[in-house]
Amino acid sequence: MQKRIRQTGIHVLIAIGVCFAALPTLAQGGGSKPAASANPWMNASLSPDQRADMVLKQLTLDEKISLLHGTGDLDSAQLSAEGKASSNGGAGYVVGIPRLGIPGIQMADAAYGVTRSGVNGRYSTALPDDLAAASSWDTQAAYTYGALIGRELRAQGYNMTLGGGVNLAREPRDGRTFEYMGEDPILAGTMDGAVMQGMQAQHVISDIKHYAMNDQESGRTAINANIGKRAMRESDLLAFEIALHDLKSAAVMCSYNRVNGDYACENKYLLTDVLKKDWNFPGFVLSDWGGTHSTVKASAAGLDNEEPGEIFYGAALKQAVLAGKVPMSELDEHVHRILRTEFASGIVDDPPKKSVIDVAGDLAIAQHLAEQSIVLLQNKNAILPLDAAKIHSIAVIGAHADIAMLSGGGSAQVDPPGGNAVAPPGKGAAGWKKNPVWFPTSPLKALQAKAPNVKISYNPGTDPASAAASARTADVAIVFVSQWEREGMDLDSLTLPNHQDALVQQVAAANPHTIVVLETGSPALMPWASQVSGIVEAWYPGSRGAEALANILFGDVNPSAKLPITFPLNEADLQHSGVVKPPPQSTSGYWGADADKKEAAGLPAFQVTYDEGFLVGYKWYDAKKKPVLFPFGYGLSYTTYAYSGLKVTPGKIEKIRFTVKNTGSRAGAEIAEVYAALPASAGEPPKRLVDWNKMPLQPGESRTVTIMLQPKYLSIFDEAKDGWQLVPGAYTFFVGGSSQDLPLQQTVNLK
Secondary structure, three states: OOOOOOHHHHHHHHHOOOOOOOOOOEEOOOEEOOOOOOOHHHOOOOOHHHHHHHHHOOOOHHHHHHOOEOOOOOOOOOOOHHHHHHOOOOOEEEOOEHHHOEOOEEEEOOOOOOOOOOOOOOOOOOOOOHHHHHHOOOHHHHHHHHHHHHHHHHHOOOOEEOOOEOOOOOOOOOOOHHHOOOOOHHHHHHHHHHHHHHHHOOOOEEEEEEEOOOOOOOOOOOEEEEOOHHHHHOOHHHHHHHHOOOOOOEEEEEOOOEEOOEEHHHOHHHHHHHHHHHOOOOOEEEEOOOOOOOOHHHHHHOOOEEOOOOOOOOHHHHHHHHOOOOOHHHHHHHHHHHHHHHHHHOOOOOOOOOOOOOHHHHHHHHHHHHHHHOEEEEEHHHOOOOOOOOOOEEEEEOOOOOOOEEOOEOOOOOOOOOOOOOOOOOOOOOOOOOOOOEEOOOHHHHHHHHOOOOEEEEEOOOOHHHHHHHHHOOOEEEEEEEOOOEOOEOOOOOOOOOOHHHHHHHHHHHOOOEEEEEEOOOOOOOOOHHHOOEEEEOOOOOOOHHHHHHHHHOOOOOOOOOOOOOEEOOHHHOOOOOOOOOOOOOOOOOOHHHHHHHHHOOOOOEEEEOOOOOOOOHHHHHHOOOOEEEOOOOOEOOOOEEEEEEEEEOOOOOEEEEEEEEOOOOOEEEEEEEEEEOOHHHOOOOOEEEEEEEEEEOOOOEEEEEEEOOHHHHOEEEOOOOEEEOOOEEEEEEEEOEOOEOOEEEEEEEO
């Protein structure tokens, strides 16, 4: 694993030509910033905690309460006068304290780019989706990903992101799988943490969500997730713990669902016992939009801020404080955490200022990140890379590949410039809840630009017979297939919709040189995999996805990405037979007080039980001995690698040493993965990822890698001791290119 990105990570941005302009002296939404001599908390040499305590002493009760809730739903008439006057038009707004120089918090959804820009007449760069970002296994790339979003947030006047999804892909049909970082807690947590560090370095409050066990969209506001503490700590919560490790100015968004009986946003075990006490998290907790269900219970459990309005944390909270039901000390802790985060993030000393971004520069970064995220899954007879000197004709088929590539929907939806490239037409975010949004990045045009002397035709693929006919006369057929995902909707199946499997099969029967490009946010079933020569997973590749894909297909870029999620052979092998659906009388979309009224009327939670525990993804398939289509950690290259010389040195921190050699004729970058099998007495899955290292290698070059393993990654969570513990016994370490290609192995005894 590459070292965690700290302040030195800024060199990455300097290397790609990013420069920082002089920053303003006005606090966003708060008027002129008072001088430090007048207000001692403006002294930046003091710690964030000291500064927060000074401000806290100056606040009235009403001012304290005002910091603990939003100003209403920005998509409805519920927006308060304060919100209308000062909101930047993002997903949420918390008023500031202008008389003390405390800015308002301007929040924007920003999972793979800043949303709502079209509504505000602005532009945002769409990056590859988050699952794609995880496919790079590259923390420097993840840092750059977060830094770009952070800069564009500031340029649009925002000082807080609502991105940062790190829920594990326990249910791969979850409609938000594309917003998350895969199925392994160490990979997901490390990559998400690096993204958030990149944002944090831009003086933006980072946010990690949805805490916790928010693993499906169906009935998300009513579902109760049942899971044991050990299983939770070793899977989903471990991802959050790792992601939060180096974040000093973060917020955590609690999820809609219940966990073991209590709503996540009033769950004392999650918010206080684990997050604030065990992990020593210094930031604040805000609810998902409408995820607050009480005043006294939520406050005592550790919820600091209600969004988007003030049903429970406005007048009701003030009344509870005055009645002694919420102690003043408890209220002050909520306020302190928010103030501390504002100071620690830099939004007080260095507020954002609306400006014009470097569009061309950010598009170049988006393309580079997409090139690092596209996974080559199959390459029979070395059909790829394509050689423009040897090919006379290419048939491009399906998925609007003549004009666009797909993006992920919901609150993460980035507005494409000029509106949706595919009908229904419209500007901005119109239709994101119901209709796929396609970005105007054309694979057809990108391929034509790459090979101007090759005849490249397009067939929409709506008639498989016609598509097969066009493929039959071409040297190569490239079939584009897609599966749309969005918030609020789970996939019924991992099967590609709209008879796309039949399309691929007919084209492959007509042309043995068929390549399939997938635009998906989750794994897809591929009953045709053995019939095609090449398979490329492009994910939702962002604003410059077509150019990145063309560079991969023609070999200008050697693919290096690997899967952060398993592709199963069939759905019968998944942990669950299907997404658990709410009862007919329930709903997946009701919020706040309305939800509680419906529950009181006899609409209780429905249940999902995660019997698989910590057996998520590849750990499940390993434990159950189920074959898969493409395993976790898998991805091909246009070159080859050899592994040798594994040596494990036990100690207080175990040291792993091995050598990787590029045995092919092309430069590339190999992701060397390290797994460990714990002693049988630990009761763990057959193996777990414990580290990795991504290294560039020239042809014939060898590199010896030394990795110092973190003890926690070799430990189990002991519920009786409420802590992590190493189990004495024989540990077997494996090293290789994927979870199922591990040529190096050594067993050592650890005490």
